[in-house]
Amino acid sequence: MTEFFHVITADQFSELLVHFPRLSSEKMPLDASLSRILSEDVIAFEDLPEQARSTVDGYAVKAEDTFGASDSIPALLEVAEPVPMGTLPGYTLRPGQAAPIPTGGFLPQGADAVVMVEYTNRAEANSVEITRPVTLRTNVIDKGEDSKSGELLLPAGMRLRFQDIGYLAATGFPEVSVYRRPKVAILSSGDEVVSIERKPLPGQIRDANGHALAALVREAGAEPILFDIVPDDAEMLQEALETALSQSDVTAISGGSSVGTRDLMKGAVSNLHDTEILAHGIAIRPGKPTLLANSKGKAIFGLPGHPVSALIVAQVFLLPFLRFLQGADLGKGPPGHRVDVTLTASIHSTIGLEEYVRIGIEEKPDGKCEAHPIYGKSGMLSTMVQANGILVIPMTIEGFSKGDKVQAVRW
Amino acid sequence: MTEFFHVITADQFSELLVHFPRLSSEKMPLDASLSRILSEDVIAFEDLPEQARSTVDGYAVKAEDTFGASDSIPALLEVAEPVPMGTLPGYTLRPGQAAPIPTGGFLPQGADAVVMVEYTNRAEANSVEITRPVTLRTNVIDKGEDSKSGELLLPAGMRLRFQDIGYLAATGFPEVSVYRRPKVAILSSGDEVVSIERKPLPGQIRDANGHALAALVREAGAEPILFDIVPDDAEMLQEALETALSQSDVTAISGGSSVGTRDLMKGAVSNLHDTEILAHGIAIRPGKPTLLANSKGKAIFGLPGHPVSALIVAQVFLLPFLRFLQGADLGKGPPGHRVDVTLTASIHSTIGLEEYVRIGIEEKPDGKCEAHPIYGKSGMLSTMVQANGILVIPMTIEGFSKGDKVQAVRW
Numbered sequence: 001m002t003e004f005f006h007v008i009t010a011d012q013f014s015e016l017l018v019h020f021p022r023l024s025s026e027k028m029p030l031d032a033s034l035s036r037i038l039s040e041d042v043i044a045f046e047d048l049p050e051q052a053r054s055t056v057d058g059y060a061v062k063a064e065d066t067f068g069a070s071d072s073i074p075a076l077l078e079v080a081e082p083v084p085m086g087t088l089p090g091y092t093l094r095p096g097q098a099a100p101i102p103t104g105g106f107l108p109q110g111a112d113a114v115v116m117v118e119y120t121n122r123a124e125a126n127s128v129e130i131t132r133p134v135t136l137r138t139n140v141i142d143k144g145e146d147s148k149s150g151e152l153l154l155p156a157g158m159r160l161r162f163q164d165i166g167y168l169a170a171t172g173f174p175e176v177s178v179y180r181r182p183k184v185a186i187l188s189s190g191d192e193v194v195s196i197e198r199k200p201l202p203g204q205i206r207d208a209n210g211h212a213l214a215a216l217v218r219e220a221g222a223e224p225i226l227f228d229i230v231p232d233d234a235e236m237l238q239e240a241l242e243t244a245l246s247q248s249d250v251t252a253i254s255g256g257s258s259v260g261t262r263d264l265m266k267g268a269v270s271n272l273h274d275t276e277i278l279a280h281g282i283a284i285r286p287g288k289p290t291l292l293a294n295s296k297g298k299a300i301f302g303l304p305g306h307p308v309s310a311l312i313v314a315q316v317f318l319l320p321f322l323r324f325l326q327g328a329d330l331g332k333g334p335p336g337h338r339v340d341v342t343l344t345a346s347i348h349s350t351i352g353l354e355e356y357v358r359i360g361i362e363e364k365p366d367g368k369c370e371a372h373p374i375y376g377k378s379g380m381l382s383t384m385v386q387a388n389g390i391l392v393i394p395m396t397i398e399g400f401s402k403g404d405k406v407q408a409v410r411w
Numbered sequence: 412m413t414e415f416f417h418v419i420t421a422d423q424f425s426e427l428l429v430h431f432p433r434l435s436s437e438k439m440p441l442d443a444s445l446s447r448i449l450s451e452d453v454i455a456f457e458d459l460p461e462q463a464r465s466t467v468d469g470y471a472v473k474a475e476d477t478f479g480a481s482d483s484i485p486a487l488l489e490v491a492e493p494v495p496m497g498t499l500p501g502y503t504l505r506p507g508q509a510a511p512i513p514t515g516g517f518l519p520q521g522a523d524a525v526v527m528v529e530y531t532n533r534a535e536a537n538s539v540e541i542t543r544p545v546t547l548r549t550n551v552i553d554k555g556e557d558s559k560s561g562e563l564l565l566p567a568g569m570r571l572r573f574q575d576i577g578y579l580a581a582t583g584f585p586e587v588s589v590y591r592r593p594k595v596a597i598l599s600s601g602d603e604v605v606s607i608e609r610k611p612l613p614g615q616i617r618d619a620n621g622h623a624l625a626a627l628v629r630e631a632g633a634e635p636i637l638f639d640i641v642p643d644d645a646e647m648l649q650e651a652l653e654t655a656l657s658q659s660d661v662t663a664i665s666g667g668s669s670v671g672t673r674d675l676m677k678g679a680v681s682n683l684h685d686t687e688i689l690a691h692g693i694a695i696r697p698g699k700p701t702l703l704a705n706s707k708g709k710a711i712f713g714l715p716g717h718p719v720s721a722l723i724v725a726q727v728f729l730l731p732f733l734r735f736l737q738g739a740d741l742g743k744g745p746p747g748h749r750v751d752v753t754l755t756a757s758i759h760s761t762i763g764l765e766e767y768v769r770i771g772i773e774e775k776p777d778g779k780c781e782a783h784p785i786y787g788k789s790g791m792l793s794t795m796v797q798a799n800g801i802l803v804i805p806m807t808i809e810g811f812s813k814g815d816k817v818q819a820v821r822w
Contacts, residue, residue, distance in 0.1 A: 053790065055790050085602045085614075086602040087613065104603060166622060167795070170792050174608050190497075196585045202498065211576050213573075213577075226442070380557045
């Protein structure tokens with residue numbers, strides 16, 4: 001029997017995904033928060049710096065004491081007590097004085113600028129010649145100039161980069177609130193599928209999908225839980241799904257791609273308590289038989305059985321969804337870095353299907369990129385390995401011509 | 412005293428880095444090897460698939476039995492025993508026979524093509540009408556088509572992506588040899604620097620550099636070891652460096668940016684046993700006072716004290732170096748994703764210095780990107796947070812003009 005799908009478009013599928021609730025947040029030590037997404041605005045609770053600091057080695061002065069200074073007619077100032085590192089100077093600079101100050105030193109009260117050591121002559125122990133004038137705040141980071149008390153330092157929804165971690169360290173946040181990482185249960189089903197530790201008997205194959213999906217889940221910043229392989233048995237499949245759902249935030253199951261095992265999977269999902277099948281069939285290629293269900297607020301992805309189809313659907317929809325649950329926007333299309341490429345061959349597509357074409361991108365000496373399609377049966381993982389990018393052909397067009405300039409995603 | 416550097420160019424500095432030895436390799440479970448770099452070629456030890464498999468649900472046939480078949484004159488074939496999943500069919504298909512086969516099923520001996528179920532009519536239990544002809548190998552992945560025994564599956568030096576993990580799972584590699592991840596000792600020095608857990612006293616600052624560097628080291632796939640803050644004391648600094656070297660593959664120290672602490676750092680490094688200072692001063696801005704030493708084959712990076720300078724040097728040189736130690740190529744310039752941008756303001760630079768300009772990149776509705784420079788004192792981390800990219804101005808030019816189209820790196 002051929003099964004007819006009521007397919008929905010890729011956009012409609014994404015629209016379903018975006019209605020799942022984001023995960024809760026958790027407090028994390030700052031050092032463990034790289035690449036996590038802030039769940040709350042971070043507001044400064046003090047000025048940074050708390051007092052004006054010097055950005056150079058030199059002399060802290062009152063700027064007006066240097067006006068008119070030059071090599072031929074230097075300003076002669078009295079040398080005050082040197083500024084120590086690590087404490088505030090305990091005195092107030094008087095007119096006519098200059099205090100030796102190291103880079104990063106806090107200006108004494110009364111000082112409002114710093115003259116670089118290059119523009120000074122320390123002729124005597126207690127006097128210094130200034131040979132260039134400075135204006136107010138020259139070579140100074142002012143109180144609160146890096147951040148002001150009450151200011152928004154980093155907004156909720158921001159993914160933390162290394163420099164943001166540095167900024168949070170500087171402004172006094174040893175912990176931050178970030179979205180939790182999803183736990184993703186990964187189920188592989190199929191009578192023919194065996195663990196990669198075992199030597200497959202004739203007719204068996206190793207569980208490639210499970211391990212590739214676990215890696216993809218890690219790439220999304222989420223935590224994979226790889227379950228034992230489930231045979232093609234309705235009851236065992238349902239039991240495995242129930243266990244998976246109880247231990248995870250998202251369940252991804254890749255089954256056989258035959259109609260029989262597909263029906264089994266759909267049946268097992270339908271039989272789960274409080275579970276609604278939201279979609280079964282997307283107008284995409286590869287990946288049409290993809291299933292999506294909502295089980296008490298948790299998503300179940302039923303991925304196609306062909307490894308290439310499963311991995312492409314996972315990359316285009318599951319990976320961005322896992323980032324969405326962690327606070328990111330759900331972008332359109334496969335995530336990754338966009339590059340402009342010129343096609344070296346025509347690529348045909350089918351109106352009504354959004355197609356994901358594996359491509360080889362080659363960077364030319366002039367920095368421009370060329371791309372060619374990598375064809376191959378969707379059971380062949382080697383084509384995914386040869387490819388270093390993916391090209392989306394929208395459902396409204398019949399393909400691209402050789403020479404077309406298009407945007408692709410680099411793997 | 413002003414210190415004069417014998418500066419070297421950025422290219423010369425990279426040339427020094429590339430002479431450090433790569434790290435040794437280690438066996439890793441496949442599931443822990445995402446983003447790691449293979450230290451050995453991976454060679455297939457068997458054919459994948461080991462026998463021809465069907466890519467569709469349908470009937471395994473001898474192709475010649477279907478020649479000339481059509482809707483009006485179908486080929487009538489005898490139905491053989493269905494192909495089971497998970498074992499090899501135990502019989503040989505005879506001329507005139509068709510065996511029901513699921514997607515992924517192994518073809519019986521004697522079959523050489525599969526007819527999709529859509530082009531068949533199972534009129535009776537023991538006969539089936541074929542309404543379309545198939546040619547040899549149609550809907551079949553042939554023995555060894557995905558990979559052949561003895562074939563190079565993945566080359567040494569390749570960074571493992573999720574699909575590569577899947578391919579290695581399919582081809583039977585539960586473990587892989589990858590380059591070790593460097594352990595990176597991170598030392599922050601300075602009398603004024605305090606741990607981020609503490610409330611700084613007046614005149615003190617929190618250790619922003621250490622935590623930002625730890626995050627950057629993680630981003631490079633390496634393992635940071637964050638040491639206690641070292642005061643500005645020659646002996647303590649040297650002792651801390653010795654401990655750091657004994658526990659790590661690379662040491663990164665960020666000291667004060669004043670001449671005094673810079674001299675301390677250089678002195679402490681010079682006093683280490685079997686240690687050669689390879690460079691002190693690079694013709695770059697920011698980051699000129701950077702120091703590089705080789706201590707018994709291990710690199711010591713002496714980073715500038717200004718947080719922005721330290722982080723930019725770390726991003727442009729330390730991060731690619733850490734990836735290089737793990738088997739990657741040492742690319743030119745800051746790592747990251749190149750984007751073409753149009754400048755919305757002119758940016759001046761100094762001949763003889765390679766400049767790294769923080770920029771704000773804005774994507775326009777047409778997909779094109781504009782960029783503007785983000786200026787600010789190099790003590791101000793906020794400028795690194797506002798920026799989402801970096802632009803390199805080569806040492807031979809005086810800057811870029813408003814409207815220039817240039818390539819930048821996105822953060």
